[in-house]
Structure formats: structure tokens, C-alpha cells
Amino acid sequence: xxxxxxxxxxxxxxxxxxxxxxxxxxxxxxxxxxxxxxxxxxxxxxxxxxxxxxxxxxxxxxxxxxxxxxxxxxxxxxxxxxxxxxxxxxxxxxxxxxxxxxxxxxxxxxxxxxxxxxxxxxxxxxxxxxxxxxxxxxxxxxxxxxxxxxxxxxxxxxxxxxxxxxxxxxxxxxxxxxxxxxxxxxxxxxxxxxxxxxxxxxxxxxxxxxxxxxxxxxxxxxxxxxxxxxxxxxxxxxxxxxxxxxxxxxxxxxxxxxxxxxxxxxxxxxxxxxxxxxxxxxxxxxxxxxxxxxxxxxxxxxxxxxxxxxxxxxxxxxxxxxxxxxxxxxxxxxxxxxxxxxxxxxxxxxxxxxxxxxxxxxxxxxxxxxxxxxxxxxxxxxxxxxxxxxxxxxxxxxxxxxxxxxxxxx
Amino acid sequence: xxxxxxxxxxxxxxxxxxxxxxxxxxxxxxxxxxxxxxxxxxxxxxxxxxxxxxxxxxxxxxxxxxxxxxxxxxx
Numbered sequence: 345x346x347x348x349x350x351x352x353x354x355x356x357x358x359x360x361x362x363x364x365x366x367x368x369x370x371x372x373x374x375x376x377x378x379x380x381x382x383x384x385x386x387x388x389x390x391x392x393x394x395x396x397x398x399x400x401x402x403x404x405x406x407x408x409x410x411x412x413x414x415x416x417x418x419x420x421x422x423x424x425x426x427x428x429x430x431x432x433x434x435x436x437x438x439x440x441x442x443x444x445x446x447x448x449x450x451x452x453x454x455x456x457x458x459x460x461x462x463x464x465x466x467x468x469x470x471x472x473x474x475x476x477x478x479x480x481x482x483x484x485x486x487x488x489x490x491x492x493x494x495x496x497x498x499x500x501x502x503x504x505x506x507x508x509x510x511x512x513x514x515x516x517x518x519x520x521x522x523x524x525x526x527x528x529x530x531x532x533x534x535x536x537x538x539x540x541x542x543x544x545x546x547x548x549x550x551x552x553x554x555x556x557x558x559x560x561x562x563x564x565x566x567x568x569x570x571x572x573x574x575x576x577x578x579x580x581x582x583x584x585x586x587x588x589x590x591x592x593x594x595x596x597x598x599x600x601x602x603x604x605x606x607x608x609x610x611x612x613x614x615x616x617x618x619x620x621x622x623x624x625x626x627x628x629x630x631x632x633x634x635x636x637x638x639x640x641x642x643x644x645x646x647x648x649x650x651x652x653x654x655x656x657x658x659x660x661x662x663x664x665x666x667x668x669x670x671x672x673x674x675x676x677x678x679x680x681x682x683x684x685x686x687x688x689x690x691x692x693x694x695x696x697x698x699x700x701x702x703x704x705x706x707x708x709x710x711x712x713x714x715x716x717x718x719x720x721x722x723x724x725x726x727x728x729x730x731x732x733x734x735x736x737x738x739x740x741x742x743x744x745x746x747x748x749x750x751x752x753x754x
Numbered sequence: 755x756x757x758x759x760x761x762x763x764x765x766x767x768x769x770x771x772x773x774x775x776x777x778x779x780x781x782x783x784x785x786x787x788x789x790x791x792x793x794x795x796x797x798x799x800x801x802x803x804x805x806x807x808x809x810x811x812x813x814x815x816x817x818x819x820x821x822x823x824x825x826x827x828x829x
Contacts, residue, residue, distance in 0.1 A: 471763065473763030473766065492809070496808070500762075500803065500804050500806070500807035500809065501762060501807035501809070502809045503809075503810045503812065504810065506812065507814050508813060603804045606800075606804060607801055607804055610769075610797045610800055610801045610804075613793075613797055614794055616773055617772070617776060617790055618790070620773070620790075621786065621787075621790035624776070624781065628783055
């Protein structure tokens with residue numbers, strides 16, 4: 345029986361049809377590791393005798409590799425038609441060599457550190473009193489119950505949205521990454537995202553040392569608190585997270601304040617308010633007392649001023665009285681003097697008058713007539729000379745007690 | 755702010771503001787008395803809130819699994 349001939353393409357198609365149905369798991373040592381265009385990974389697996397070429401999309405091989413690492417790969421064999429080379433297309437890969445996980449850990453750590461994903465400038469703080477948080481954890485894990493228990497003891501009124509994920513095994517990386525993507529799209533504004541799981545070996549914690557999970561943590565819209573494993577375990581996710589908690593319980597302690605402490609604080613504030621109120625009242629009382637004291641002092645001062653005025657007035661009045669008395673005395677003296685002077689003058693005048701009178705009396709014709717003298721009047725008046733009369737002229741002779749008519753005879 | 759939906763953080767911030775106001779020496783007596791009353795009442799409310807409120811845990815399982823399925827499909 346003749347075997348029908350095929351073209352090269354038909355031949356490779358026929359072979360690939362068979363090969364593609366085969367899923368193989370192969371263990372070997374990585375050699376010639378190369379990443380092309382940031383998308384494709386090429387390396388070869390070898391043992392002491394043989395070598396097989398491997399190909400993968402970078403997305404599926406997030407474990408950093410270097411030559412000499414021992415790995416277990418799951419892949420599908422096939423022949424690349426253009427080059428005719430046989431290769432395995434890798435679907436998943438895990439490190440199996442002793443120390444290789446640690447080596448991969450260091451490689452990824454150095455890579456992300458160089459990118460600045462661990463820098464302090466990227467770290468965000470969380471609200472002191474968070475209201476709503478997202479929790480990415482396995483709900484069947486001890487870490488989950490520990491976290492919620494501690495949170496319940498510490499704080500109240502918090503809303504916790506739980507995203508149940510595998511934290512170990514094949515699905516872990518996909519689920520954790522998807523959980524972060526889901527939260528980034530959420531309409532809820534979370535105060536923090538908590539990523540947590542309990543302790544385990546480096547293999548157990550592998551997902552948290554995976555580049556995709558680390559980048560998902562870095563991309564998170566909300567601050568991430570990472571509490572992975574025990575105190576001594578530090579994962580790559582811890583380095584990228586905004587806050588690293590040493591354990592799941594510690595994550596709860598970091599996330600929420602202690603309500604007992606808060607209650608103490610509230611008691612202190614209440615006491616403080618009371619004391620401040622009391623102080624203010626005391627201060628007001630003091631002000632009132634001071635005001636009263638000031639008023640009393642002002643009244644006293646006014647009274648003293650009045651007393652002083654009174655005293656001055658009294659002194660002034662006394663002085664006035666003395667002055668009035670002095671003046672009165674002076675006036676009396678003056679009056680007396682005036683009176684005395686007037687009287688003396690009156691007496692003197694009286695005397696003068698008497699003298700005058702006396703003198704006048706001496707000149708009085710009648711008084712003179714009384715002494716025997718007489719006044720002779722002619723026709724032309726008082727006769728003072730003989731020549732002033734003529735014979736036969738009638739005369740009138742006035743004596744002290746009457747007139748005598750006569751005639752000049754010669 | 756009612757007693758039921760009191761936010762502890764907001765309430766505490768308000769309380770601290772009241773204490774700051776009370777420390778102001780220029781505060782009038784009437785205002786002081788009302789602030790003391792308000793502050794003591796708010797502190798009591800916050801304390802009761804801490805004593806009585808519980809954390810609410812809600813699982814986003816269904817919604818999240820749907821998303822998770824989408825994510826897996828993408829892979």
C-alpha cells in the first residue's frame with residue numbers, strides 16, 4: 345500500500361493536529377532565556393542529554409527566570425511551520441529548583457524596585473477613621489476570621505466589602521488581579537483595600553510574590569494594606585503596598601483605631617470640655633467680682649473725693665468766716681472812726697458856729713444900739729457924715745427899742 | 755447629624771473644633787454654655803456609637819464572581 349504524498353504544510357498540519365491534543369508536563373533546566381518585544385518568551389529546557397525549545401506569551405510567565413533555574417512547565421507541543429522547529433507552547437510554569445523561588449523573588453524585587461514601585465513617594469496614607477474598606481482574602485482562611493475578629497474588637501460601624509479569592513494555587517494570581525481590577529472600577533469610594541492571607545512557605549505565598557499581583561497592588565485606586573503571612577514573611581506585594589502589616593491581625597490593627605482608646609479619648613475630651621466650661625465660669629465670676637470691687641473702689645474714691653471737698657469747703661468757709669469777721673471788725677473800726685470824726689467835726693463846727701454867732705452878735709446893730717448907740721437915717725439913707733445932711737432935713741433916729749423922728753436944726 | 759447615622763470621624767472632628775472654640779478666651783458666656791452642652795452631648799453620642807455599632811461584613815461574591823469570570827475569559 346502506497347502512502348499518499350503530502351505537501352510540507354499538509355504534513356506539518358497533520359502532525360500538529362496530533363501534537364496539539366497532547367498536554368505535556370516537563371521538568372528541566374532553563375537555558376537561553378529571552379524576552380522578545382516585551383511580549384514573547386523564548387527559552388530552552390534541557391537535561392543531561394536533550395533539549396527542547398519553549399515558547400510562551402509573557403503574560404503567562406510572570407515568574408522571572410534566568411538560566412540554570414529548574415522549572416516544571418505545562419505546555420502543548422507543536423511544530424512551527426515557517427521555521428520547522430519543534431517547540432512547547434507553555435501555559436504555566438513553576439519553579440522547582442531549591443533556591444530558585446528565592447532567586448526569582450530577588451529578581452522581581454530588584455526589577456520592581458528599579459521601576460520605583462517601592463518608593464516612599466508612592467505610599468498613600470489611610471483615613472484615621474475608615475468608613476468602608478474592601479477585603480481581598482479567602483473567606484475560608486484563618487487570616488480572614490482573624491482579621492474580622494480583631495476588627496470587631498477594635499472598631500464599630502465599619503462596612504467591609506469582601507472579595508473572596510484563592511490565595512494559593514493556580515487561580516490565585518488571576519483572582520487577586522481580577523479583584524483589584526473590579527475594585528478599581530467600583531463606584532464605591534473605599535478608604536482602603538486590605539489584601540491578606542495567613543502564613544506559609546515561599547511556595548504557598550507564591551501568588552503574593554508574583555509580578556501581576558504586585559502590579560495590581562501598585563495600580564490600586566485605593567490605598568492598599570497588605571498583611572501576608574507571619575511576622576517574618578515579606579512578600580513583593582508587601583513592598584508595593586501603601587502600608588505593610590506584619591500579619592492579618594496587624595492589618596486590622598493598622599486599619600482601625602482601638603475603640604477603647606477612643607472611648608478614653610472621648611472621656612478625656614468630655615472632662616476637658618467640663619473643665620474649660622468651669623474655668624470659663626470661674627473666670628466670669630472673677631470678672632464680676634472684680635467689676636464689683638472696681639465699682640466699690642470707684643464709689644469709695646468718689647466718697648473720699650467728696651469728703652475732701654467737704655473738708656476743703658469747711659476750711660474755706662472757716663476762712664471766709666474769719667475774713668468776714670476781720671472785715672466786720674475793720675468796718676466797725678472804720679464806722680467808729682467815721683462816727684468819731686463826724687462827731688468831732690460836728691462839735692468843731694458847732695463851736696465854730698457858736699464863735700461865729702458870738703462874733704455875729706458883736707456886729708449886730710441892735711446889740712450895739714442896746715449899748716446906747718443909734719442909727720440916724722436921712723432922706724438918702726444912713727447918715728455917716730455931718731455934711732450929708734442939711735438944715736431942716738427930717739431924720740429918723742433908730743435906738744435899741746424903736747425910732748425917734750427928729751429935724752436937723754443947724 | 756442624627757444619633758443613628760453619626761460618622762465617628764466627622765463627629766470627633768466637630769468635637770475637637772468645639773474644644774478649640776472653648777479654649778478661646780474671648781468666647782461669650784452664652785455661646786460657651788451652648789458649646790459645652792453640645793460638646794458633652796456629642797461626646798456621649800460618639801461613645802454610645804462605639805459601644806452599640808457593629809461592623810457590617812458584606813460579601814461581593816456574586817458581583818465579583820461575574821467580574822472574575824470576565825477576567826478569566828480575557829486570560
